Amino acid sequence: MNISPLTRHYVRRLLAEHPAIQSCLGCDRSPHKINEEDLDRYINFQHLTYPQLNQLEFLINLHQKIKANEPHQTLQLQHIEGRIFDLIGLDLPVSPNTITELLSFFSELANPDNKPAAPPANQEATTLPEYYELFRRITEVAVRYLGKMIVTNYWLLTRPRESWLAKIQVAQFHNRDFRPCEQLLTNHEAETLQQWIHNFIRHCCRVLPILPRLLLEAGIPSYLLYDLVD
Structure with missing residues (x-):
């Protein structure tokens, strides 16, 4: 070796x-x-x-x-x-x-003055802008520990193989000012985006096992972390 x-x-x-x-x-x-x-x-x-x-x-x-x-x-x-x-x-x-x-x-992460508004923990996002905000906030936490390049690659690596996802640009997850056009998602589309988020977090856990706990404390809805938080 x-x-x-x-x-x-x-x-x-x-x-x-x-x-x-x-x-x-x-x-x-x-x-x-x-x-x-x-x-x-x-x-x-x-x-x-x-x-x-x-x-x-x-x-x-x-x-x-x-x-x-x-x-x-x-x-x-x-x-x-x-x-x-x-x-x-x-x-x-x-x-x-x-x-x-x-x-x-965790107290610093939970400070409401340091984080943007998010959907309530028990209310699932239903629109594309709401999911973009979740992608952005998850990205922001992950980048602090893994770096922008690694996080971008992980998003690309874990993206489900559905053609309609090609219109979602991972680069926009790093952009606080970007907001997509208002679009109500079908149940299947919402489930696909949830699966993408879940796949990404699970992949990150290989090198940063406490990421789910950090995301939960940062206000990411618990339904996205259903089996990832100890």
């Missing part, structure tokens, strides 16, 4: 910054004073399959982006770190501040 030096280095740095590892090595809590060779005994890359290696590299890239652009999202960084540690066969404890950070993070 060919593990890049960057991947090895990043995993070592994450381990060096973890309190449990620092305690085991008996250091003074300064990651820079830890010998990287001492960390190798905790890391097992040999068992990784190629799909797992791809997932590891994706998680590292995602961690780098969030840490560079939104370092205050400590809960999300810790979650990604946990996924990385799982892949290399480590079971490390979660920070005791996680619950506090979780409540604070």
Whole structure:
């Protein structure tokens, strides 16, 4: 298995910054004073399959982006770190501040001043503009953690194979000002759009398992998340 030096280095740095590892090595809590060779005994890359290696590299890239652009999202960084540690066969404890950070993070998302109006949680959207608004708001949350390019590709990848969906431009999901012409949807059309949303969220869950919970807290109607929220 060919593990890049960057991947090895990043995993070592994450381990060096973890309190449990620092305690085991008996250091003074300064990651820079830890010998990287001492960390190798905790890391097992040999068992990784190629799909797992791809997932590891994706998680590292995602961690780098969030840490560079939104370092205050400590809960999300810790979650990604946990996924990385799982892949290399480590079971490390979660920070005791996680619950506090979780409540604070969800409170920010739930602040009505920071989100546009949406259909009530138990009322299904029936028009094309209402669904565009749902697509846009889901996209806005997902982009914060996965990036615009990945989210756009996931929408395209999970779009149901129905010809009438070709008129829906995924690029418009990133545009707050765009609003399609008023159109009442048939039951089949509404169900197809719901399936598209469901497929997208499920696909995102492979790398961001807490996305359904984030969407629910952000006000996305619960009927779209019927089997995705624990």
